[in-house]
Amino acid sequence: MVDEEKLQKLKERIQTAKATNTPYQKTKKDNGAGFGFKISTEIIAALVVGVGIGLIVDKYLGTKPFGLIIFFIFGALAGFLNVYRVMRRIEKQ
Amino acid sequence: MAAKGEKHSPLEQFEIIPFTRTEIGGYDISFTNSSLSMIITVAVITLFLTLTVNPRSLVPTRMQLISELMYNFVAQLLSDTVGDNGKKYFPFVFSLFMFVLIGNMVGMVPYQFTFTSHIIVTFALASVVFIGVTILGFVNHGIKFFTFFYIPGVPFYMHPLLIPIEVISYLSRPISLSVRLFANMLAGHTLLKVFAGFVVAMPFFTGALPLVFIVALTGLEILIAFLQAYVFAILTCLYINDAYHLH
Numbered sequence: 001m002v003d004e005e006k007l008q009k010l011k012e013r014i015q016t017a018k019a020t021n022t023p024y025q026k027t028k029k030d031n032g033a034g035f036g037f038k039i040s041t042e043i044i045a046a047l048v049v050g051v052g053i054g055l056i057v058d059k060y061l062g063t064k065p066f067g068l069i070i071f072f073i074f075g076a077l078a079g080f081l082n083v084y085r086v087m088r089r090i091e092k093q
Numbered sequence: 094m095a096a097k098g099e100k101h102s103p104l105e106q107f108e109i110i111p112f113t114r115t116e117i118g119g120y121d122i123s124f125t126n127s128s129l130s131m132i133i134t135v136a137v138i139t140l141f142l143t144l145t146v147n148p149r150s151l152v153p154t155r156m157q158l159i160s161e162l163m164y165n166f167v168a169q170l171l172s173d174t175v176g177d178n179g180k181k182y183f184p185f186v187f188s189l190f191m192f193v194l195i196g197n198m199v200g201m202v203p204y205q206f207t208f209t210s211h212i213i214v215t216f217a218l219a220s221v222v223f224i225g226v227t228i229l230g231f232v233n234h235g236i237k238f239f240t241f242f243y244i245p246g247v248p249f250y251m252h253p254l255l256i257p258i259e260v261i262s263y264l265s266r267p268i269s270l271s272v273r274l275f276a277n278m279l280a281g282h283t284l285l286k287v288f289a290g291f292v293v294a295m296p297f298f299t300g301a302l303p304l305v306f307i308v309a310l311t312g313l314e315i316l317i318a319f320l321q322a323y324v325f326a327i328l329t330c331l332y333i334n335d336a337y338h339l340h
Contacts, residue, residue: 003151010152034320038273045269049261071261078261082269085262089331 042086043079050075103286107210107279127214130206134196142191163191167326174330178337185225186333189218190326197278197318201311209321210278215271222329223267230336241339270328274321281314 054071058064111123145156153161167187171179193209200207208214230238242259243252288310291303 006150006152034317037277041269041273041276042265045265045272046261048268049265053261053264071257074257074261075265078258078265081258081262082265 038086039083042082043076046079046082047072047075050078103283103290106206106282106286109211126206127208127211130199130208131196133205134192134199134208137199138191138195163187170327171330174327175334175337179330179333182330182333186326186329189222189329190322193218193274193325194319194322197322198315200278200282201315201318207278207282209274210282212271212275215275216267218274218325219267219271222270222332226329226332226336229333230339233337234339238339241335266328266332270325274325277317277321281310281317285310285314 050071050073051068054068054075057067057071061067110126111121112126112129113124115122115124141156142160145154145160148154148157150157164187167190168183171183171186175182196209197207199205200209230241234240242256242263244255244259247255285307288303288307292300292307294300295303
């Protein structure tokens, strides 16, 4: 089999490579900006949904401005809940 | 940069240029540079994956190895987050991952349009995930899917407060998913163009400094392009997992 030969050759090549190269060291570099960005999108997304629901409720039920106020607060709370979940997921890893 | 009415804005690159003017039933479905970019992306994915795995050799060539790595990467992601149930969603997640990844990479080619820098594109992708996952939840759990918003072990008087919060948190998923991808691509590409403007604007040979910075930024952009595709895929997996296991 050709593949058999190839495998044998590859094995040799891997062994020589392993012998000559020092193992690749994984440097853990935390990306602060990326992390902050992740958190802020969570809060903003929840606020957008909250305000959107508030405006729709106000428009159709005529409860201006209470729907907006209440759902803005709900949105903010949901944003913090999202952040909490993201943090818990990161800590688990 | 937009001095003397010239078009040199860093945001110029995101302009949609229609190649044809087509309208059906009041909807503008012109073939634009964005559409062209998407077709290039799909063509690159299809050609790359089919051609590289075509020899099907036991000892893979470098190119075949790249394809296999991508396959393994997504397969591993699914089995880690969803488990055995995740296998049937592999085609979907893999297509999504490849489309976003190669779309971002195609966008890194100079003069090439980046379709992921438009929120409507990313929002459409996120909506597909969101609606699909919601339907999946109803298929798996029926009407009991609504208990997803009900947190057990909480005093009953807290529920009027907690259920709206949970619902808003659920509805915010597609928005956070799409905004993250779109804003990263938009910000990165704008930053590159702003620094490219500095190269021309700075006197004598000092323009070399921002040029060096652009080279470094391009590397960072490629990292972000990969990272965002990964984030998109892993969040899709997590949402699929949520549709199976409420809480």
